Amino acid sequence: MNKVVKSADLAIHDITDNMVIMLGGFGLCGIPENCITALVNKGSKGLTCISNNAGVDDFGIGLMLKRVK
Numbered sequence: 001m002n003k004v005v006k007s008a009d010l011a012i013h014d015i016t017d018n019m020v021i022m023l024g025g026f027g028l029c030g031i032p033e034n035c036i037t038a039l040v041n042k043g044s045k046g047l048t049c050i051s052n053n054a055g056v057d058d059f060g061i062g063l064m065l066k067r068v069k
Helices: 033-042 062-065
Strands: 021-023 049-052
Touching: 033 062
Parallel strands: 021 049
Antiparallel strands: none
């Protein structure tokens, strides 16, 4: 199985609203920042994210939290 994809948009293609996803990294190091940005741009909603840290307001998972109101 080839797990390499050409873009972050392709990597998150099968992620739909209300899914549970796990994000790697520690704080701001090693996080899947391009995939997080792709999820924000896609407008994904209702995701439950498993992570050890949400990062900061303007980077990482913090970008997804900004959309929550």
